[in-house]
Structures are given as structure tokens and as C-alpha cells.
Amino acid sequence: MSGPMLLEVNEASKAYGGLLAVGGVCFAMREHEMVGLMGANGAGKTTLFNMVSGATKPTSGSILLRGERIDGRRPDEICRRGVGRTYQIVRPFGGMSVEENVIVGFRYGSRVDPLATPLHEAVEQLLHEVGLIDQRHRLANQLTLAARKRLEVARALATRPVLLMLDEVMAGLTPTESAAALAMLQALHQRRGIAMLIVEHNLRAMMQLCERVIALDHGRKIGEGTPSAIIENEAVIRAYLGAETA
Numbered sequence: 001m002s003g004p005m006l007l008e009v010n011e012a013s014k015a016y017g018g019l020l021a022v023g024g025v026c027f028a029m030r031e032h033e034m035v036g037l038m039g040a041n042g043a044g045k046t047t048l049f050n051m052v053s054g055a056t057k058p059t060s061g062s063i064l065l066r067g068e069r070i071d072g073r074r075p076d077e078i079c080r081r082g083v084g085r086t087y088q089i090v091r092p093f094g095g096m097s098v099e100e101n102v103i104v105g106f107r108y109g110s111r112v113d114p115l116a117t118p119l120h121e122a123v124e125q126l127l128h129e130v131g132l133i134d135q136r137h138r139l140a141n142q143l144t145l146a147a148r149k150r151l152e153v154a155r156a157l158a159t160r161p162v163l164l165m166l167d168e169v170m171a172g173l174t175p176t177e178s179a180a181a182l183a184m185l186q187a188l189h190q191r192r193g194i195a196m197l198i199v200e201h202n203l204r205a206m207m208q209l210c211e212r213v214i215a216l217d218h219g220r221k222i223g224e225g226t227p228s229a230i231i232e233n234e235a236v237i238r239a240y241l242g243a244e245t246a
């Protein structure tokens with residue numbers, strides 16, 4: 001018998017006044033799964049992320065993590081239950097070192113007793129995994145954009161998520177930096193088996209990372225399937241790929 005899904009989003013909607021930012025979206029994710037979320041600007045991707053992470057309360061619908069309702073709960077509670085995220089606009093604590101930023105993540109996600117695990121070892125391990133070990137003592141605001149994006153991922157991972165939501169972690173990176181970020185995420189997934197929900201305008205990277213892609217347009221889900229199926233989906237081509245090439 002299989003247990004509950006990792007994440008279930010049931011008819012989730014968010015209205016801002018008369019604007020339906022997300023309208024009746026349904027999808028589910030299994031443990032360890034890599035799922036992409038695509039859609040043009042304003043499609044509702046960030047709003048959906050915000051509803052799952054608790055930054056925004058859905059107007060209607062429900063969101064379940066491992067069978068338990070999380071919609072409407074506080075972001076710190078949802079984080080401790082196992083949802084970690086990065087933000088489109090990176091916002092590490094600039095005046096703190098790389099290492100200190102990661103320690104904040106461990107403390108915030110203190111679902112795991114920080115005394116039960118040797119903290120410095122866990123921090124070191126994590127910094128190795130995201131390729132920031134050599135910059136551990138630098139201030140966050142002295143990092144390049146690519147390194148700050150990695151730090152965002154490290155901070156989110158430090159909260160020990162079972163679901164990691166990544167909001168455009170490759171935006172603004174050079175092709176070389178993006179390729180390195182892609183390799184880092186693939187390695188993290190292999191090593192930790194962590195499920196990821198990924199918003200990424202770099203479609204090539206998304207297609208390489210994700211087993212399944214969900215397409216949104218004007219707050220509605222217009223398609224869902226394997227990467228190869230989704231790029232051939234008529235509605236998706238009209239709404240997104242067509243708009244990109246126009």
C-alpha cells in the first residue's frame with residue numbers, strides 16, 4: 001500500500017481583488033519527484049509557490065503535505081514541516097558570512113534538534129555540496145550573483161526540506177554558470193533524493209531536470225506531462241512558447 005502523496009494542491013485559487021492570480025489549480029507530487037512549473041510572466045507561478053510555502057493564504061482550495069493540510073499555516077510552521085524555498089529575488093543576510101547564513105537556515109528549520117546533529121559538520125557538508133566551501137567566510141553581499149543563488153539554495157536546504165521549491169535559481173546566470181547550477185541540482189537530487197518544484201525560465205535546464213512539467217497560463221493549469229510531451233502541447237505552445245518566440 002502506498003502512503004499519501006508528498007504534495008497535493010486541490011483546486012487552489014488566489015484572488016487579488018478582481019484578478020484571479022491562480023484559479024482552481026490541481027496537481028500532486030510524489031516523494032523524490034522533480035517537477036517543473038512553467039508559464040509566461042504573470043501566469044501565477046510565484047503566487048502558487050507563495051501559497052505552498054505559506055507566504056500567501058489561498059482564497060479557496062486546499063494544500064496537503066504528506067496528507068496534512070498546510071494551507072493557511074504560518075511560513076515557519078510550513079518550513080518546519082519540510083517545505084524549503086528560494087526566492088526569485090535573492091535575499092541573503094548581506095552583512096553575514098556565507099556560513100552564518102546557512103546556520104540561520106539550520107536554526108529556522110529546527111524541525112531537527114540542532115543539538116542532535118553536529119552543526120558545524122552539517123554546515124560544512126552543505127557548503128561542499130553547493131560549491132561554496134571556499135567562500136564560507138565571505139560576506140554574502142560580496143558574492144557574485146551565481147554564488148548568491150547557490151547560497152539561497154544552501155539556506156533552503158539547511159532547513160532540511162522534504163520538498164525544495166526553487167524560484168528561478170538560474171535567472172541572470174551566464175550559460176556556463178547555468179550549466180554548473182544544473183549539475184549541482186542534479187547532484188543534490190541524486191545524493192539527497194529530495195523532491196523539487198522548479199520555476200525556471202531556462203527551459204532547456206528545466207527539461208533536463210524535471211520528470212514532469214506543469215504549465216500555467218493566466219492562473220490556470222493548461223497542461224501537464226513529461227518534458228517532451230509538454231513542449232508539443234498545443235495550448236502550451238500558444239500560451240508560452242509562441243509568446244517567447246513572437
Ligand SMILES: Nc1ncnc2c1ncn2[C@@H]1O[C@H](COP(=O)(O)OP(=O)(O)OP(=O)(O)O)[C@@H](O)[C@H]1O
Nearest residue numbers: 016019020021039040041042043044045046047048
Ligand atoms: N500581491 C499582489 N497583489 C495584486 N496582484 C498580484 C499580487 N501578486 C501577484 N499579483 C498578480 O497576480 C498575477 C500572477 O502573478 P505571479 O507573480 O504569481 O506570476 P508569475 O508567473 O510568478 O510571474 P513572473 O514570472 O513575472 O514572476 C499577476 O497578474 C500579478 O500582477
